[in-house]
Amino acid sequence: MTKIWTVVERDVRMFLQYKFMLIMRGIWFVAQISLFGLVVSRIVVVGNYFQYYAAGCAIIMLFSTSMFIGYDIYEEAEHGVVEYLLSLPVSRRELVLGRSIGGGLRSFVYVGPLLGVVLVLTGVTNPLNVIVAFLSLFLFAFGVSGLSITLAVGIKSHDKFDILLGVLDALIVRLSTTLYPKVAMMQASPVYSNLAQFNPLTFASDLFRWGAGLEGFFPDLTNPVVAIAGLILFFSIFVFISITIYERKLEGGGWQ
Amino acid sequence: MRESWKEEVGSSRSKKTMKAIPHILEHDFRMFFRYKWWLAGLISMNLADLFIMAVIYTGMIREDIIVNYFKFFSPGITITALFAAAFMIGREVNFEQRRSFSHYMLSLPMTRFELALGRVLSGGIRGMVYMSPLLLTTFVFLGLPTLPQLLTILGVLFAIAIGISGLSIALAVSTKSFEKFVTSRGVVYYLLFFASTIFYPMRSPQLLTQLQGVVPQPIITLALVNPLSCGADLIRSYLLNDPPFSIDFIVNVLIFSAIFTIGSAVAYIKMIERD
Numbered sequence: 001m002t003k004i005w006t007v008v009e010r011d012v013r014m015f016l017q018y019k020f021m022l023i024m025r026g027i028w029f030v031a032q033i034s035l036f037g038l039v040v041s042r043i044v045v046v047g048n049y050f051q052y053y054a055a056g057c058a059i060i061m062l063f064s065t066s067m068f069i070g071y072d073i074y075e076e077a078e079h080g081v082v083e084y085l086l087s088l089p090v091s092r093r094e095l096v097l098g099r100s101i102g103g104g105l106r107s108f109v110y111v112g113p114l115l116g117v118v119l120v121l122t123g124v125t126n127p128l129n130v131i132v133a134f135l136s137l138f139l140f141a142f143g144v145s146g147l148s149i150t151l152a153v154g155i156k157s158h159d160k161f162d163i164l165l166g167v168l169d170a171l172i173v174r175l176s177t178t179l180y181p182k183v184a185m186m187q188a189s190p191v192y193s194n195l196a197q198f199n200p201l202t203f204a205s206d207l208f209r210w211g212a213g214l215e216g217f218f219p220d221l222t223n224p225v226v227a228i229a230g231l232i233l234f235f236s237i238f239v240f241i242s243i244t245i246y247e248r249k250l251e252g253g254g255w256q
Numbered sequence: 257m258r259e260s261w262k263e264e265v266g267s268s269r270s271k272k273t274m275k276a277i278p279h280i281l282e283h284d285f286r287m288f289f290r291y292k293w294w295l296a297g298l299i300s301m302n303l304a305d306l307f308i309m310a311v312i313y314t315g316m317i318r319e320d321i322i323v324n325y326f327k328f329f330s331p332g333i334t335i336t337a338l339f340a341a342a343f344m345i346g347r348e349v350n351f352e353q354r355r356s357f358s359h360y361m362l363s364l365p366m367t368r369f370e371l372a373l374g375r376v377l378s379g380g381i382r383g384m385v386y387m388s389p390l391l392l393t394t395f396v397f398l399g400l401p402t403l404p405q406l407l408t409i410l411g412v413l414f415a416i417a418i419g420i421s422g423l424s425i426a427l428a429v430s431t432k433s434f435e436k437f438v439t440s441r442g443v444v445y446y447l448l449f450f451a452s453t454i455f456y457p458m459r460s461p462q463l464l465t466q467l468q469g470v471v472p473q474p475i476i477t478l479a480l481v482n483p484l485s486c487g488a489d490l491i492r493s494y495l496l497n498d499p500p501f502s503i504d505f506i507v508n509v510l511i512f513s514a515i516f517t518i519g520s521a522v523a524y525i526k527m528i529e530r531d
Contacts, residue, residue, distance in 0.1 A: 020438040027442040035450035035475070042466045043456060044316045159293035166297020170304035180312050187315040192308060 003090045007098025008105060014072060015106040021068070022110060025061060029114055032057045046181060048217040051122045055212055056178035058118045059205040062111040062137060063173070066144035067165060069103030070152035073246075074161065086250065096246045100239050103145025108138060118212065125213030129224075133211025136228050139235040140204040146238030153242075153249045176201035182220045200234040203227040276366035280374025281381060287348060288341075288382045295386065298340055302390060306333045321462055330394040331491035332454035335416070335484050337390045342383025342417040343445065345375065346424030349524070350437045353429060358528040368528065372521035379421025384414055398495040405494045412506055415513040416487045422516030429520075429527035451478045453485040459499045483512040 016022075033054050041050035076082050085095060115137070124130055148165075155161045175192055176199040177185070186193040196202050206222040215221050222230075289295075310329040317325045352358055361371060391413070395401070401409060427444060431437050457463055458479040467476060479485055486505040493501040 020435045023435070023439050024442045027439070027446055031446035031450050035446075035471075036455060038471060039450075039456050039458075039463075039467065042470070043318055043321045043463060044313075045318055046316055163293040163297045163300075166294075167300045170297075170301040171308075174304045174308040179309065180316060184312050184316045188312040192312065 003094045004098040004101065007090060007095055008102040011069070011072070011099060011102025012106040012109060015068070015110070018068070025065060025110075029057055029061055046184065048214065051118075051212075051214055052181065052209065052218060053179065054118045054121055055209050055214065056205050058111060058115050059137075059178050059201060059208055060173055061114055062107055062141055062204070063144055063201060064169065065107035065110055066104055066141045067148045067169070068107070069099065069145045070148035070161060070165065072103075073099075073149060073152040074158050078158075082250070092247050092250055093243070096243045096250070099246070100142060100146050100149060100242055103148065104138065104142035107145070108141050111141075115208070118208075122212040122214060126211075129213065130211045132224070132228070133207050136207050136231050137204060139231050140200060143200065143231065143235035143238045146235070146240075146242035149242035149246055150238060153246050172199060172201055175199060176205065177221075178202075178205045181218050182222075197222075198230075200231060203230040203234070207231070276364075276370040277374045277377065279366075280371060281378045284345065284348075284375065284378035284382065288344070291344070295341075298337075298386075299389075302333055302337050305336075306330065306390075306393070321460055322457060327398055327496060328457065328492070329455070330397055331488045331495070334387055334390045334394050334491065335413075335454055335488045336449070338383045338387035338413060338417055338487070339420055339448070339484060341386035342379050342420040343424045343441075345379030345382065345421050346428035346437075346441065349375065349425050350428035350431075350434065353527060354432055354434060362528055368525045369521065371528070372524040375425060375524060376418055376422050376517050376520055379424060380414060380418030383417035383420065384410075387413065387417075394491065394495070398491075401494045408506070409491055409494065412487055412490055412509050415509050416483050419483055419509070419513035419516045422513075422518075422520035425520040426516060426523050429523050447478070448482060448484055451475045452482040452488070453479060454488055457499070458485065459489065481508050483509045 037050050037053040037057070041053065046052065076085065086092075088095075090098075115134070119130065151164060152161055155164065173179070175195045177196055178201050182193055182196060182202075185196055203222060204227075207224055207227040209215065209218065209221055210224045210227070306326075306329065310326045310333070313329070314325040322328045352361070362368075364371070366374075391409075400406075423444070424441070427440050428437060430440070453459060458467075458476065464476065486508045489499050490501070490505040490509075493499055493505070
């Protein structure tokens with residue numbers, strides 16, 4: 001357990017080195033909320049859209065920062081750091097599990113204060129719901145890290161990984177309820193709405209809004225039990241897959 | 257005799273100028289297409305914005321403010337694409353500056369001015385090339401402009417593209433620190449994007465009334481004079497008749513473009529000479 005924590009700690013420290021990325025993401029978040037969110041909330045027919053949008057943006061941040069672990073894995077493979085990691089007195093499984101937890105935890109450390117800002121904007125009505133929502137978002141962050149690790153070790157080309165993340169980001173974010181309520185998606189296209197139903201970002205954002213007490217304004221939010229079950233499933237699948245694939249690839253120079 | 261020699265040298269210099277700039281354009285174009293994966297990601301994001309986000313927002317936006325958000329946003333995404341591609345040149349210039357690549361640039365048989373102008377132009381042309389499929393998409397959904405309108409649109413978009421390219425180069429040469437460059441680029445990027453009429457009709461009197469006291473006045477003013485707003489609204493004025501055409505759209509873009517093209521060329525020359 002201590003060894004896993006050492007791996008987690010290293011990943012969190014590594015993350016803080018990406019100052020420019022963290023600054024850029026921070027600027028993006030502020031611009032999205034204070035400019036786009038503020039103006040668009042005045043022209044939409046959806047009430048309380050500003051709070052809805054701010055909550056969604058925080059979840060997008062959590063998603064994109066959790067995905068960043070994949071880039072670390074590429075960097076390590078390119079710079080020969082994997083060999084060094086393998087030489088450490090840490091088992092393969094501890095290393096892989098530590099990476100997955102570290103990837104999720106570090107994004108939570110970064111996005112946690114922003115989630116707090118959103119909660120201040122929306123107001124907390126039920127602290128228990130907030131705790132349940134935060135615990136579920138932990139699982140979501142770990143699951144996204146697992147997804148990113150799976151893609152990074154599954155695709156050997158850095159370029160292909162880059163484009164796949166770009167496309168995934170474009171589609172997963174837009175085909176979820178992070179930016180707009182399900183009823184609006186249904187009106188636009190039932191296909192979009194149906195796809196959004198199974199999207200982990202939908203579960204995460206709806207759960208966070210439920211925790212923030214916004215469900216009264218948006219009754220079409222996913223049932224919290226369904227959302228929690230969806231996130232547990234997402235977390236289990238991708239953490240399991242990433243651990244299995246990453247562990248296998250680490251043997252015999254499979255990362256090269 | 258002396259006069260004819262001067263003329264000969266002058267003519268040979270101007271021919272050289274004509275020859276040197278295409279080489280820089282070619283170099284920068286080759287560099288641009290090395291980012292093919294990045295471009296593919298950007299295209300998918302632009303298309304997702306148009307065909308998913310804008311389609312959904314169409315049902316959410318109040319019809320008294322925007323009748324059809326998809327049609328409204330289509331010129332906006334065209335400008336977004338132009339901006340993103342033209343803005344990319346700064347990243348390369350900053351990289352070259354940090355790696356002292358400018359020493360090699362200075363050894364090339366061309367004048368400083370040719371080099372600087374070539375970089376600004378290539379950034380602009382890259383923006384135009386990347387933007388053209390999205391402009392065509394806009395024409396498909398909004399209808400075709402007349403020939404004079406088309407020429408005006410292309411001219412204004414090109415002026416915006418070289419202005420953005422110049423702005424990006426000016427930011428890139430202002431610092432050697434990658435972090436500072438990325439941060440300043442991010443601030444400018446998001447400020448120009450969101451304080452504009454790309455996503456919302458900031459010129460609409462109804463919206464302006466609602467934003468009084470909510471959005472600071474400088475942001476609203478910036479949105480109205482922003483070259484990205486002017487470019488998007490020029491296309492909208494021709495194809496959607498809303499907002500009505502104003503000569504200010506063209507004048508604002510030309511002023512922006514002139515300032516940043518000249519300013520960035522001077523800054524670029526100073527930077528490569530300083531190094």
